[in-house]
Amino acid sequence: MSLKGYKDLPEGGVIPERGNSVLYKTGEWRSMKPVYYPEGCVHCLLCWAFCPEPAIKVENGRMLGIDYDHCKGCGICARECPRKEKALQMVRE
Amino acid sequence: MASLKELSALPEVLAPGHRLCAGCGAPIVVRMITRAAKGPLVVANATGCLEVSTTIYPYTSWNTPWIHTAFENAAATASGVEAAYHALKRRGKVDKDINIVVFGGDGGTYDIGFQSLSGAMERNHKLVYVCYDNGAYMNTGIQRSSATPKGANTTTSPVGKVSYGKRENRKDLTEIMAAHNIPYAAQVSPSHWNDLYQKAEKAFAANGAAFINAFAPCPRGWRHDTKDTIEICRLAVDTCFWPLYEVVDGKYRVTYKPREKKPVTEFLKAQGRFSHLFQPGNEEVLEAIQKEVDRKWEELLKLEELSNS
Amino acid sequence: MALETKQVAMTGNEAVANAIKQINPDVIAAYPITPQTDIVQYYSSFVADGQVDTQMVTVESEHSAMSATIGASAAGARAMTATSSQGLALMHEMLHIASGFRLPIVMPVVNRAVSAPINIHCDHSDTMAALTTGWLQIYSENAQEAYDNVIQAMRIAEDPRVRLPVMVCYDGFITSHAVENLFLLPDETVKQFVGEYNPKHTLFDFDSPVTFGPLVLPDYFSEIKAQEADAMRAAKEVILEIAEEFAKISGRKYGYYEGYHLEDAERVIVVLSSTAGTAKEVVDELRAQGEKVGLMKPRVIRPFPAEEFVKALSGAKVVAVMDRAETFSTQGGQLFTELRAAFYEAPTKPLMRNYIFGLGGRDTTTAEIRRVFEDLKKDQERGSVDRKVTHLDVRV
Ligand SMILES: Cc1ncc(C[n+]2csc(CCOP(=O)(O)OP(=O)(O)O)c2C)c(N)n1
Ligand code: SF4
Ligand code: SF4
Ligand code: SF4
Numbered sequence A: 001m002s003l004k005g006y007k008d009l010p011e012g013g014v015i016p017e018r019g020n021s022v023l024y025k026t027g028e029w030r031s032m033k034p035v036y037y038p039e040g041c042v043h044c045l046l047c048w049a050f051c052p053e054p055a056i057k058v059e060n061g062r063m064l065g066i067d068y069d070h071c072k073g074c075g076i077c078a079r080e081c082p083r084k085e086k087a088l089q090m091v092r093e
Numbered sequence B: 001m002a003s004l005k006e007l008s009a010l011p012e013v014l015a016p017g018h019r020l021c022a023g024c025g026a027p028i029v030v031r032m033i034t035r036a037a038k039g040p041l042v043v044a045n046a047t048g049c050l051e052v053s054t055t056i057y058p059y060t061s062w063n064t065p066w067i068h069t070a071f072e073n074a075a076a077t078a079s080g081v082e083a084a085y086h087a088l089k090r091r092g093k094v095d096k097d098i099n100i101v102v103f104g105g106d107g108g109t110y111d112i113g114f115q116s117l118s119g120a121m122e123r124n125h126k127l128v129y130v131c132y133d134n135g136a137y138m139n140t141g142i143q144r145s146s147a148t149p150k151g152a153n154t155t156t157s158p159v160g161k162v163s164y165g166k167r168e169n170r171k172d173l174t175e176i177m178a179a180h181n182i183p184y185a186a187q188v189s190p191s192h193w194n195d196l197y198q199k200a201e202k203a204f205a206a207n208g209a210a211f212i213n214a215f216a217p218c219p220r221g222w223r224h225d226t227k228d229t230i231e232i233c234r235l236a237v238d239t240c241f242w243p244l245y246e247v248v249d250g251k252y253r254v255t256y257k258p259r260e261k262k263p264v265t266e267f268l269k270a271q272g273r274f275s276h277l278f279q280p281g282n283e284e285v286l287e288a289i290q291k292e293v294d295r296k297w298e299e300l301l302k303l304e305e306l307s308n309s
Numbered sequence C: 001m002a003l004e005t006k007q008v009a010m011t012g013n014e015a016v017a018n019a020i021k022q023i024n025p026d027v028i029a030a031y032p033i034t035p036q037t038d039i040v041q042y043y044s045s046f047v048a049d050g051q052v053d054t055q056m057v058t059v060e061s062e063h064s065a066m067s068a069t070i071g072a073s074a075a076g077a078r079a080m081t082a083t084s085s086q087g088l089a090l091m092h093e094m095l096h097i098a099s100g101f102r103l104p105i106v107m108p109v110v111n112r113a114v115s116a117p118i119n120i121h122c123d124h125s126d127t128m129a130a131l132t133t134g135w136l137q138i139y140s141e142n143a144q145e146a147y148d149n150v151i152q153a154m155r156i157a158e159d160p161r162v163r164l165p166v167m168v169c170y171d172g173f174i175t176s177h178a179v180e181n182l183f184l185l186p187d188e189t190v191k192q193f194v195g196e197y198n199p200k201h202t203l204f205d206f207d208s209p210v211t212f213g214p215l216v217l218p219d220y221f222s223e224i225k226a227q228e229a230d231a232m233r234a235a236k237e238v239i240l241e242i243a244e245e246f247a248k249i250s251g252r253k254y255g256y257y258e259g260y261h262l263e264d265a266e267r268v269i270v271v272l273s274s275t276a277g278t279a280k281e282v283v284d285e286l287r288a289q290g291e292k293v294g295l296m297k298p299r300v301i302r303p304f305p306a307e308e309f310v311k312a313l314s315g316a317k318v319v320a321v322m323d324r325a326e327t328f329s330t331q332g333g334q335l336f337t338e339l340r341a342a343f344y345e346a347p348t349k350p351l352m353r354n355y356i357f358g359l360g361g362r363d364t365t366t367a368e369i370r371r372v373f374e375d376l377k378k379d380q381e382r383g384s385v386d387r388k389v390t391h392l393d394v395r396v
């Protein structure tokens, strides 16, 4: 990748962008990954509330699954899920 | 009381792709607190894990205007932002009502940033200062701070032949902030998300400076499994190591009283940084820690009683 | 056009406070320190009397003063502060951040010796220690210049080609506290001259949010610094443009330096700020006796107008650079070493020697300046300087 020359960069080291870190895929860090089983899910959204990334996809108040591009595999979601193994399970990558 | 469903519909201030460790407590705090701002939000950040990991050039994880200047001065920087807001509003250059939140680690808040925080609170700028307290200088490699609990093994309070880790008790910063007679001060934990969210709402609505001390586990520095971050928060609250309370215009309210107060050892033994305390010979240290937790908890209950009578 | 000005008797600090009042910045965050204190006090009463509508932040330290000024400036406000000595030293960390962020902050600095030993009087050890912080530095001989420089600095700092912070320096007590006659411009003229501040990025732009102060690693850091260096280069030209515009509203002309009987001078003293006033007297005296002596008073030393300084001194045979601060390099003061380095490529070089003088407010009298010219004369006759660095006024 060729990086921009100094005259083409914004002044003062500012980043005039909104949340462009989504382009950076932290999913590669993972050694364990959460697997989602929608049939066991009660959409309590605790997994979403506790995910540090955020890497739990939610729409209209419903859990939609995992954003594997960014999920680091911490396991908080699976551990805190009230449905435990029925909705979220950690497995080796 | 908001539901998670409602909260999930509010804008996400922190984008994924940041490089905080897996299981880090700080972003969980950030995500929940910033939701309570409702409306335009400017974030000021002190140097530390949260700051470096969320803004590695040319990437930023912030979906809202954000500023970091240095380590010890996030409160002063935000004071300037707030002053600019008043000036520009008066001169018709800004029309919106805005919110300002500051995030600083315990090092940037209890220690090196203590003076600038005290100044900003005394001047009663309308801003919410949030300390994400992970009990050490994590960004530079787990050195002790004045927020590090007694007995913790850190790289500058290491366990050794004649050392059981940090010797001193924590500085009680929430109390010190309350003593600034600011409109709102509170202590929160991400495990109790609803309590946290409600306090954040009150902080943003306060008529002046607000301070929130947020418990923020660091799996790397505390040496616990990444999945246990929230569970450790719960243990901190249930052992009364980290009481949840607020001080509104001088009135204390303990917002959560565990039905059964757990022994502090349950909190301690979940973390590698305290594992040496469970070796023979350190019984007295454990006892002293328990005694201090009890004393502080009793004191807090008394303050609640006194300030409301 | 007849220029509208008003003659007043004021101290330097009062004059500067009035310049700031006429600029009426959005935000001032400041902390008192002798000999800057009056500026903060004057300004507080302007605010209290409703003469300005600046938002004033009475911070708890200079570190916070600069931090709050930076926060305000990044938010899109025209923001200022002022300081001296220990205060400047305390904000040193933040000086780099103001310039690194490319924020057009203007800061009067009332020069005072830096402790230890503690001392409240003038020397230049405070601002000399800030030469590498990415701020422009403009020095003023007297209250009039301090006033004029503050107004010009605002325009220079905010020029889109520059966008760098500026220190306007003047001598503690000598200039800050002495009452002088000077001309103030009408409020409206200053208002027109400084115009509106149009920041490029601000924290209050919620439609396109900006991240200020990210972690920049080796892959981009040099580029950001190269931009800053370019801006400092561009400032050179801007300084003259603004000076020319300022001359139109004030009748007072400014450049990179002021030359006094420089054209045919063989022996020249180079000195900053108020001491130049004393030196001018001696030059007049010696000129009356037919001596070919002159003076160069640099006004701007960041950026360092090396070519112009060299050109100005190209006819001189012997030059004494007088530094009001030690560097402890054992090779002379800052101004001396930079000026001497500037001559490295010059086809002809004058002899050059350095005097460290006036530390901690020690008075520099016409007698001492005369002594310097006498030394220069001997050097000229000898064809060499007998001593590179001299502490001018130290008892032995
Ligand atoms: C003036 C100054 N001193 C020291 C440092 C080095 N430093 C950077 S972050 C940090 C520790 C941060 O600790 P804390 O505030 O608790 O945040 P954490 O990293 O734990 O999230 C230190 C010591 C610095 N950046 N600036
Ligand atoms: S925590 Fe479990 S049950 Fe609740 S939304 Fe997530 S996956 Fe579904
Ligand atoms: S494993 Fe961790 S990072 Fe991944 S979705 Fe669950 S909580 Fe988020
Ligand atoms: S070191 Fe600790 S605080 Fe820092 S990012 Fe990692 S887990 Fe979070």
Ligand SMILES: [Mg+2]
Binding pocket: B105, B106, B107, B132, B133, B134, B135, B136, B137, B138
């Ligand atoms: Mg910390």
